[in-house]
Amino acid sequence: MSKLPDGIQRRQIDGQQRLATRGESVYGEPTDGEWRAWDPHRSKLGAMIELGMDHGLEGGETVLYLGAASGTTVSHVADVAGPTYAVEFAPRPARELLSAAESRPNLFPLLKDARKPNTYAHVVESGVDAIVQDVATRGQARVALENRRFLADDGRLLLAIKARSEDVTRDPAAVFADARDELTEDEMGYELVESQRLDDYHTDHLAVVARPK
Amino acid sequence: MTESSGWFAPLAADSDADDDVLVAAIRDGSADEPDSWPDRAVGEGAVEDEDAYYDRLHRATMAATRAAVTERERADDSQLIHAIRAMDDCQRTANELAERVAEWAGTLDPEAGSGIEYARDLAATEPEPGETAVVSLAEQVVDLEAEADGLRAYVEQTMPTVAPNLAALAGPVLGARLISLAGGLESLAKKPSGTVQVLGAEDALFAHLRGHAPSPKHGIIYMHDGVRGTPPENRGSAARAWRGSSPSPRASITTPASTDPTSRPN
Numbered sequence: 445m446s447k448l449p450d451g452i453q454r455r456q457i458d459g460q461q462r463l464a465t466r467g468e469s470v471y472g473e474p475t476d477g478e479w480r481a482w483d484p485h486r487s488k489l490g491a492m493i494e495l496g497m498d499h500g501l502e503g504g505e506t507v508l509y510l511g512a513a514s515g516t517t518v519s520h521v522a523d524v525a526g527p528t529y530a531v532e533f534a535p536r537p538a539r540e541l542l543s544a545a546e547s548r549p550n551l552f553p554l555l556k557d558a559r560k561p562n563t564y565a566h567v568v569e570s571g572v573d574a575i576v577q578d579v580a581t582r583g584q585a586r587v588a589l590e591n592r593r594f595l596a597d598d599g600r601l602l603l604a605i606k607a608r609s610e611d612v613t614r615d616p617a618a619v620f621a622d623a624r625d626e627l628t629e630d631e632m633g634y635e636l637v638e639s640q641r642l643d644d645y646h647t648d649h650l651a652v653v654a655r656p657k
Numbered sequence: 658m659t660e661s662s663g664w665f666a667p668l669a670a671d672s673d674a675d676d677d678v679l680v681a682a683i684r685d686g687s688a689d690e691p692d693s694w695p696d697r698a699v700g701e702g703a704v705e706d707e708d709a710y711y712d713r714l715h716r717a718t719m720a721a722t723r724a725a726v727t728e729r730e731r732a733d734d735s736q737l738i739h740a741i742r743a744m745d746d747c748q749r750t751a752n753e754l755a756e757r758v759a760e761w762a763g764t765l766d767p768e769a770g771s772g773i774e775y776a777r778d779l780a781a782t783e784p785e786p787g788e789t790a791v792v793s794l795a796e797q798v799v800d801l802e803a804e805a806d807g808l809r810a811y812v813e814q815t816m817p818t819v820a821p822n823l824a825a826l827a828g829p830v831l832g833a834r835l836i837s838l839a840g841g842l843e844s845l846a847k848k849p850s851g852t853v854q855v856l857g858a859e860d861a862l863f864a865h866l867r868g869h870a871p872s873p874k875h876g877i878i879y880m881h882d883g884v885r886g887t888p889p890e891n892r893g894s895a896a897r898a899w900r901g902s903s904p905s906p907r908a909s910i911t912t913p914a915s916t917d918p919t920s921r922p923n
Binding site for chain 1: 662663664682683686687688689690691692693694695711712714715718719721722723725726729730735863866867
């Protein structure tokens with residue numbers, strides 16, 4: 445099992461061993477003192493960590509988070525990481541993202557479209573250590589490729605692919621196979637480190653850990 | 658732009674630059690490639706050190722995102738979407754409560770009627786002892802009905818300025834429903850007409866795509882008289898004719914209201 449990054453612990457909360465980070469509560473999650481439980485059922489990255497995937501996070505890295513939504517997961521990321529850029533396109537969830545960012549000076553919310561990196565490349569720095577991606581739109585592999593320019597050569601992509609966002613009618617396994625091919629076929633693409641389905645926590649989702657080629 | 662094309666360029670030019678200028682730079686700026694902006698900002702004298710850079714970045718991104726969220730949410734089409742959804746909520750709730758009123762009143766008066774009409778009559782009566790609670794509930798039904806009417810008036814009044822051609826073609830209420838189902842005026846304008854034809858029939862469409870149902874002939878545009886007023890066997894072609902009508906829904910949505918660059922979300 446992959447080592448937990450600094451700042452994430454397994455703690456006894458509500459009678460269960462749970463992943464937890466330290467920070468101000470965001471969505472009414474159970475807490476133990478300043479520790480707040482990180483629910484793998486509500487967070488794909490949480491599920492990846494719970495499953496012991498090779499996420500490569502150690503704590504303190506610079507992170508670009510695509511598809512931050514209302515900030516559930518990115519708030520935990522900001523609790524353990526360094527500068528954390530959170531891109532979200534929809535204004536409604538972004539309102540909650542703003543309140544999560546209020547108490548986290550290292551969390552930078554951006555109302556931008558992850559499919560158009562040039563609209564935020566003047567803000568997000570180059571050479572980030574990790575890109576976390578959870579966007580429910582068609583062309584998820586494309587988004588990961590477009591945003592590769594932000595990633596350090598030894599950085600990691602932690603990607604959750606939702607099969608139903610690509611094509612509701614196709615077999616998820618086929619959707620995942622295509623996405624893996626698309627990610628790896630280009631010279632400026634990625635090299636897969638690990639991929640695993642998240643079915644125990646999220647139906648029809650594939651988690652991918654990759655490195656830039 | 659100057660030497661730097663990072664968001665902090667105004668700060669590099671003038672270290673007293675206003676937050677508003679930085680907010681505008683974050684919202685409207687762009688770059689083909691990212692750069693090591695923190696180092697550049699320090700190097701160009703925009704900020705003292707890295708800590709100061711991230712402090713300023715946090716402040717600026719918070720303000721820029723707050724402003725962008727407010728602007729997008731205040732956009733006329735999102736107001737319209739809330740109004741039409743609220744109108745439907747009020748109507749549905751009024752109907753549900755009217756049923757409850759009828760059931761309750763039936764235990765007090767064997768002659769009790771049903772529906773919103775009955776709730777209205779009941780609300781107008783002076784309650785007998787023991788009837789105050791049910792009469793008060795009936796009053797709520799009447800209030801909700803009035804609220805729904807008010808919302809409908811708002812939609813009818815707003816639609817023609819937000820999407821004049823769509824309002825004329827589909828009627829204001831149906832037009833607003835189409836915008837609501839598409840999630841916004843711009844996304845509706847970008848949808849192929851075949852998608853517009855079946856908006857609101859998603860369950861039937863997915864059942865069809867999974868291979869165990871016929872394809873839906875129409876979605877919410879069933880509400881249009883040109884479709885509903887047609888015998889069932891011809892409704893499919895009526896729906897196709899409507900979505901392909903000239904000016905087509907697609908063309909008609911591309912009105913000055915949505916093509917005006919100043920009204921567009923960034």
